[in-house]
Amino acid sequence: MRGAQGDLLRLVAAGQAESRAELARMSGLAASSVSLRVEELIGTGLLVEEGAGTSRGGRRPRRLRLSPSAGVLAVADLGAHHARLGLLDLSGTPLVVEERPCDIALGPEATMDWIAASFEDLLLRHGPPGVPLRGVGTGIPGPVDPATGRVVAPSRMPGWNNFPVAERLGSHFDLPVLVENDANLMAAGEARSWPGRETLMVLKAGSGIGCGVIVNGALHRGRGAAGDISHVRVRSDSSVTCSCGHLDCLEAYASGAALMAVLGEQGIAVERPGDIVALVEDGVPEATALVRNAGRLIGEVLTVLVNFLNPDAIVVGGGLSSAEPLISAIRAAVYERCLPLATRDLEIAASRSGPDAALLGAGALLLDAVLA
Amino acid sequence: MRGAQGDLLRLVAAGQAESRAELARMSGLAASSVSLRVEELIGTGLLVEEGAGTSRGGRRPRRLRLSPSAGVLAVADLGAHHARLGLLDLSGTPLVVEERPCDIALGPEATMDWIAASFEDLLLRHGPPGVPLRGVGTGIPGPVDPATGRVVAPSRMPGWNNFPVAERLGSHFDLPVLVENDANLMAAGEARSWPGRETLMVLKAGSGIGCGVIVNGALHRGRGAAGDISHVRVRSDSSVTCSCGHLDCLEAYASGAALMAVLGEQGIAVERPGDIVALVEDGVPEATALVRNAGRLIGEVLTVLVNFLNPDAIVVGGGLSSAEPLISAIRAAVYERCLPLATRDLEIAASRSGPDAALLGAGALLLDAVLA
DNA sequence: CCATCTTCCTTCGAAATCGAAGATATGGCG
């Protein structure tokens, strides 16, 4: 699984290569070396040959796939009140995905132990017999220090500050463990749906506002908080104090939580960001206006970042992302104020990976650890 | 010069390795392979052995250096009214640097031909005899499309839009040619002075405001305009229309040109950004207040970007950077409003590479092309 | 249907790379 062998498996798992010829092109190794190694990998049962692909004008390639029995990954995406949990094969294809209620206010120990137990449960009920678990990972709705796997100064996770999440989760499994910010995972998941786009900004618009950054195809972590845009000061007539102690943070105006609060004051009861989307689709004008305004504010913040980073695409995901006015308003703001060179081929679009993006991202990142 | 050989030369040139042992560690090759290749490189005259280094507790390493006769690079940093020109050896050490007046308003053809002639002149007068020219490069005070080497929509270079600068400069030399935005070159130059700091924002505060971005040790170009912060809208009571057509751009308030205009209105004549620094050092209160305010505005823009990118350091260069109040004000703004995780180990400091940063950056980037 | 081109994959000798062992050189310490 080490070195060159790992590289080849990674290419196949990531869907970047499907045949020996493609592996040779992508890995830079000689075709003959690839053949040798592939033969070994088939021998050890990690790869399987699976029929022929489509010809590109010559002999048809013999398609390669990761063996379904090579292993599974258990991944989770932890939210404030729910968690999505899933099993993936090593190529990142979900075998099963479930959503279960949970409450991060119970604290990090209880929550991590609950995730571990849920993984065991999923494996028992849906894990293919005899296929080993190869890695576990979870997303966290707060900043994670990549060096230590600890949660650092989360704004809405009381009791979690500085808790060694990765260590606790890892204590249940003697395996590679991944703990990462949820927006970062979403970004890693989307990245695979945008081939050819090397630099992405992936916005997570849900109860909060998060953003994951892909630079040159790789997740940019910074010090663990990279992509944070929720505490940017927005231009506003009124004046709101954010939970972080500063004035007029984007999150205080444009997050799902902020919108729900405003709707609540107007006597329109909403429980979760998805309810806002439903209101917008039903044509409730108050909701539409709110969402459009949120999009404008987010878009104005993004203009700065688009000029600075010059991404190839801005991908909008999260519970609010299916509200069409949100994306339109973001588009309008960005295209209006950014430099022509920065917007020339910039695509601004809704998520392609859907609600499982974070789980897919966890799989993609875990794969690197597993095949290291 | 190809492949592994090039990698070893690059490591030596970049100062990342000084002995065979270090080369082995940095390159990942086996010590024996390194020895073989180094012997070859010494044989072809590209490397020379130069005395012994300091022991780290065992046998002393035999220090390796690029041969002074391996080649020279001719580099320039083009400004609005002046150009810095220099010759570097392949390890990026300047052999000679000169500043000459020039005028980009004469148009791209004349300017590029003038640069080429100046390179020839420098070589005649300062080039070591028999040492071949291995590459040429220049910085441009405007956006450069990395794919085509053309200037794209420059705000203050009339007549240059879409001109194939790299092609024109290259027509004089049958060699690798580099054309890059000036702030990007400065960033590439600073990067070598900040070992261990992988992600940098390098601010160029001169007549204009530019910024170069280093992510994971490599220059981030985006679509050619990455790092552009001059047209971010700032919070302001008054209301100024920028040359780009939008309201209240940072550049209209905090660039050297803007400061000079304000000072002019106050009857204080200044010719170039350096004069402002002199006024500040002389304790002229109007100048100090202006510079401090510019720093605050720049700092407020940087807060957004620091939260987003989580750089390891912010480096301030350019003609205004030696004005101490500028950096203090930037520091104050950033440390006040950024997330703790983002500022925990963030360093905000003046340039370490000095006025030749852009030339050094051109050398570093050219080296990659030369040793490709 | 057959010649020809393209692409995929394997074979096999040549070349590069590795890695273990040893030679060389130095600092530290009793």
Next chain:
DNA sequence: CGCCATATCTTCGATTTCGAAGGAAGATGG
């Protein structure tokens, strides 16, 4: 001073990787 620990560099046989040539399988086009 002599011995040991450490680090650098080289030697040499074993292993891996390369690359040119060729075989296999299919597309294309008369």
